[in-house]
Amino acid sequence: MKSLRQDLPLPIAIFLAALLLPPELSLHLGGLRLSGYRVVLLILFLPMLYRLLTSPRVRVTPADLGMMFVSAWCLLALAANHDLLSAIEKGGILIAEMLGSYLLARVYITSYDKLVAVTKFLLVLVAAVLIVSIPESLSGLHYLRGSNITIYPERMGLHRAYGPFDHPILHGVYCAAAFSYGYYLLVKNAKGSPTKFLPVAIICGATFFSLSAGPYIALATQIGLLAWDRLTHNINGRWWIVIGAICAGYIVLDLSSNRSPVAILISHFSFSGQTAYFRLLIFDYGYAEVMRHPLLGIGFNEWVRPGWMPPSVDNFWLLTAMRYGIPALLGIVGVMIYLTMRLGYNGSHSDKLRDAARAWGFTLAGFVVVGCTVAFWNATFVLFFFLLGSGCWLLERQNLAQVSEPTPVNLEVIWAKPTLF
DSSP: OOHHHSSOOHHHHHHHHHTOOOGGGOEEEETTEEHHHHHHHHHHHHHHHHHHHOOTOOOOOHHHHHHHHHHHHHHHHHHHHHHHHHHHHHHHHHHHHHHHHHHHHHHOOHHHHHHHHOOOOHHHHHHHHHHHHHHHHHOOOOOTTTTTSOOOOOBBBBBBOOOSSSSHHHHHHHHHHHHHHHHIIIIITTTSTTTTTTTHHHHHHHHHHTTOOHHHHHHHHHHHHHHHHHHHHOOTTHHHHHHHHHHHHHHHHHHHHOOOOOHHHHHSSSSSSSHHHHHHHHHHHHHHHHHHTTTTTTTSOOOOOTTTTTTTTOOOOHHHHHHHOHHHHHHHHHHHHHHHHHHHTTTOOOOOHHHHHHHHHHHHHHHHHHHHTTTOOOOHHHHHHHHHHHHGGOOHHHHHHSSOOOOOOOBOOOOOOOOOO
16 A cells, blocks of 8 residues: 555546546536536646646657647637637636546656556545445445436346446446456456456446446457457467458448448447437437538537437547547547557567556557447546556656566567567
8 A cells, every 4th residue: 555655646546536526516617517527637737738848757749749639629619619708618628628637647657656556546446436336236226426317227137327427338438447457457467366356356347237338348348359468479460460350340241231330230239229229320410410510510519310319429439520520530549549559569578568558558449449339428538538648658768667677678669560569
């Protein structure tokens, strides 16, 4: 615990703990809802930006510039679709959540030890969610959120747990996001004891009580990548095999069915046919909206759909393009691709660094998949961008040099063969 207190950055600890505050505890200032994590990000935003631009320990990278571009473009999109006051209010909160949560990880997670400490604290928080979820799922009484929530039909004889989140799906996404970090940083190199796999058991258990297909898919994606990593560690180009298999599978589905591959996947990875049907309609009408407003989107305005359809868009990537335009979506995707390529081809021989890179990559892969069936908002929205920034320290030469390993750390970028992944 002493090591945890020493290595865990206090701003991150406060931020992660604030994510578990129920929405009912938020403060309202005019038209703004100030949740605990929003207050933290608003207070720290300018100091973090200053630290990024001036600290000799943090070098500005194309990923940082990409996130700044995305934030600026989203602000431009809101200004084009709303009046000035609304654009400032909504845009200010959006930038604080998106860029602020990214910067929080970017400037405070600067070493392997700090990342491990953050992972341990996140595990403690997931365990707290599990403790609340078990009686909530068994009894149907939502202790933290009260009765002012939607009560969904039971699944597998259990009630869907909310925990402190806005929706059971978000509860599951939050918990599943800790899996790869928990395995690679806390379990993989632990000594063989009966409690070795306790961290991932806690994460899987907490995810289970969301009783939501999206989080299950995110968890299964990470487990599948982990298994492939263990089974193929001696095969060169193994991740290109995965990419090729995904592309080939997409082409086969597209040629062999009268439905699009997206429609097939949505219909097979939903708990109910009604849910799948609505997600297909959302994709069709949402895509049409994107094509009508490709550059600056529609902001937070209503989108064109049948009157009987609900307003929610259960697809983070689609919703981003709808609200802020295709450039904003491409900016986020571009940051992820850049970091994946850089971390995947970094020529380090350190096992710790490879494990940290895999944890980051597999976590983001889970978010990519679940984002096709779930919209991230509030706690999971900022968690996504926080975790996106949590791998950037692996690009810093002086931070990597602090990792003590029996073999030297070679920081030269080798583009011929992936080594960290």
